Amino acid sequence: MMRAFFRVAWQVMRKDMTVEIRSREILLTTLLFAVSVVLIFSFALVREGRAPDDVAAGILWVAISFSGTLAMGRTFERERYNDTLRALILAPADRPAIYVGKLLGLLLLMLLVEIVLVPMVGLLFAAPIFAYPGMLLMLLVSGTLGFAAVGTLFAAMLVRVRSRDTLLPVLLYPITVPVMIGGVRGTAALFQAVPDEPMARFWIGLLLFWDAIFVTLALWTFEPVMTE
Amino acid sequence: MQKLTTPFIVLSAGMLLVAPWIINAAPYESTMGLVQKVFYFHFPVAILFLVSAIICGVNSARVLFWKNERADGWAVAAAELGFVLGALTLVTGPLWARKAWGVWWVWDARLTMSLVLFLTFAAYMLLRRYGGPGSDRLGAGMALFGMVNVPFIYVSVNVWRTLHPMTSVVPTLPTDMGIPLWFCFAAFTMLFVALLNLRATLEHQRTRLEALYLAQDEA
Numbered sequence: 001m002m003r004a005f006f007r008v009a010w011q012v013m014r015k016d017m018t019v020e021i022r023s024r025e026i027l028l029t030t031l032l033f034a035v036s037v038v039l040i041f042s043f044a045l046v047r048e049g050r051a052p053d054d055v056a057a058g059i060l061w062v063a064i065s066f067s068g069t070l071a072m073g074r075t076f077e078r079e080r081y082n083d084t085l086r087a088l089i090l091a092p093a094d095r096p097a098i099y100v101g102k103l104l105g106l107l108l109l110m111l112l113v114e115i116v117l118v119p120m121v122g123l124l125f126a127a128p129i130f131a132y133p134g135m136l137l138m139l140l141v142s143g144t145l146g147f148a149a150v151g152t153l154f155a156a157m158l159v160r161v162r163s164r165d166t167l168l169p170v171l172l173y174p175i176t177v178p179v180m181i182g183g184v185r186g187t188a189a190l191f192q193a194v195p196d197e198p199m200a201r202f203w204i205g206l207l208l209f210w211d212a213i214f215v216t217l218a219l220w221t222f223e224p225v226m227t228e
Numbered sequence: 229m230q231k232l233t234t235p236f237i238v239l240s241a242g243m244l245l246v247a248p249w250i251i252n253a254a255p256y257e258s259t260m261g262l263v264q265k266v267f268y269f270h271f272p273v274a275i276l277f278l279v280s281a282i283i284c285g286v287n288s289a290r291v292l293f294w295k296n297e298r299a300d301g302w303a304v305a306a307a308e309l310g311f312v313l314g315a316l317t318l319v320t321g322p323l324w325a326r327k328a329w330g331v332w333w334v335w336d337a338r339l340t341m342s343l344v345l346f347l348t349f350a351a352y353m354l355l356r357r358y359g360g361p362g363s364d365r366l367g368a369g370m371a372l373f374g375m376v377n378v379p380f381i382y383v384s385v386n387v388w389r390t391l392h393p394m395t396s397v398v399p400t401l402p403t404d405m406g407i408p409l410w411f412c413f414a415a416f417t418m419l420f421v422a423l424l425n426l427r428a429t430l431e432h433q434r435t436r437l438e439a440l441y442l443a444q445d446e447a
Contacts, residue, residue: 150373157369162360170354171366174347175373178380181340213376221369224292 005100008093012101016075017108026074027109034067034113035120042124056127057187061180063117064140065147068110069169072151075106076159085159089226099222103152103215110144127191135200136190142207143183146214147176153218157225179214182207230429236422243415250408257405263327268408270320271398272416273313274342278378280310281345283424284352285375288368298432300364303371305427307352309420314346329391337384338392341377348374 020026041059045052079085088098118140122129129136154171158164173180186203189196247268257264284306290299321339322332333339352374355367385392401409 153369154366157362157366160362161355161366163358167355167359171351171370174344174351175370177344177347178341214373217372217376221292221372225365225369 005094005097008091008097009100009104012088012098013104013108016102016105019078020105020109026071026078027112029074030067030071030109031113031116033070034063034117037063037066038117038120038124046124051125054188054192056121056125056191057184059125060117060121060127060187061143061183063121064110064114064144064183065173065176065180067113067117068106068144068147068151069172071109071113072106072148072155073165073168075102075109075152076155080159095223095226096219099152099156099218102156103148103218106148106152107145110148111141114140114144128195131195132190132197132200135197135204136187138204139183139186139190139200139207142204142211143179143186146179146182146207146211149211149214149218150176150179153222153225156222178210179207182210230425233422233425236418240415240419240422243411244419247408247412247415250411254405254408255402260328263324266320266324268412269416270317270324271409272413273316273320275413276416276420277310277313277317277342277345278381280306280313280420280424281349281375281378284310284349284371285378288371288375291368292365292372297435300368301428301431301435302424303368304356304431305424307349307356307367307371308427309423311346311349311353313420314342314349317342318346325391334391336390336392337388338381338390341381341384345374345377345381348377 038059041055041062042051045055045059076085079088089095091098118129118136121127151168151172154175155168158168158171161167182203186200186207189199189203251265251268254265254268256262284303287299287303287306290296291303321342325334326332348370352367352370355363355370359366382395384390385394386396398409
């Protein structure tokens with residue numbers, strides 16, 4: 001039972017990744033968008049080669065959430081555009097497994113973008129990204145997971161709604177504020193002049209707590225909302 | 229429920245008319261003085277704000293998991309009331325905070341999450357209004373996520389050290405402050421129940437009318 005579940009999830013993710021590797025559409029557009037967001041921040045905030053203190057964490061997470069929204073809108077848009085959404089739903093598989101597959105695909109894409117994003121923020125805003133690599137990684141993964149968990153569900157639900165492109169961020173941001181706060185505060189604790197390890201650990205714990213809530217709720221609601 | 233609407237509105241209107249005198253008769257709080265009296269309105273609307281989030285969430289769950297279409301009317305009604313009550317909470321709170329804490333706003337857990345819940349209600353209403361077909365399901369899913377905030381908002385002041393008073397304050401209130409508080413709470417609750425009833429009835433009638441139109445078109 002459990003193995004079948006994860007096999008379906010794996011297949012859905014592999015399908016998405018195969019499409020993505022062939023076209024590279026979402027990855028490249030999302031990446032360019034994320035880079036432009038960071039650049040706009042650096043044009044706005046860096047004065048005479050000096051970035052203001054303690055802004056790096058905020059900018060990093062703003063770039064992650066903006067670019068993530070772009071990516072999650074596209075993953076389901078592609079299904080709708082190619083008329084494959086019905087086939088996906090009709091497949092004799094657990095709906096939650098399809099959700100998990102989609103979520104893993106999005107998570108992978110967002111983490112790939114972050115591989116470029118984090119060094120860039122470190123470079124432009126003088127953030128010590130290599131001081132605590134393990135904790136930074138934990139913060140990035142747990143924060144991105146919470147954000148992507150809600151985003152995948154909402155993007156899936158919005159596929160059949162009229163003004164989906166404007167509504168996705170409007171619905172997504174209020175709900176994911178706790179994750180954003182956790183990510184920004186935790187990362188800021190690591191980036192500040194005197195890093196505060198216990199603080200970062202506390203925020204990682206809180207992020208994992210929200211991840212658990214969001215993933216559970218999304219698994220519950222995905223089935224009924226995707227029924228026609 | 230339907231028969232209670234009119235008496236509840238009349239009764240709560242009368243009580244809210246008398247409320248200023250009762251609040252005026254309550255003793256002054258020793259450190260905060262006059263401004264503490266905002267509390268008699270702030271507490272009831274804040275609690276009902278959370279209650280409407282729960283009503284909205286529970287009814288959305290009934291729509292999603294038990295295919296109860298009528299529950300949707302209650303969810304919409306609760307969401308709209310939650311939006312209004314949230315706005316009232318977020319206005320009365322800072323009015324009090326400006327005098328008591330010296331600042332209009334602090335980013336502590338309870339205030340932040342209350343604002344988030346208010347924004348969630350706003351987004352829910354935007355979705356219901358502009359989402360078109362299919363938005364009711366999505367709205368229901370969203371309301372479930374909004375409801376998660378409620379226990380978090382309630383316990384947050386006991387977990388984090390913050391400026392906001394703890395939940396233990398209200399049960400230990402002296403009687404002469406407790407009476408006006410629960411008087412206002414009763415008045416607001418009756419108003420809430422009556423408005424919720426009216427709005428849900430309106431929504432039920434609207435859905436029925438829509439179904440009738442559809443049936444006529446098909447015939």
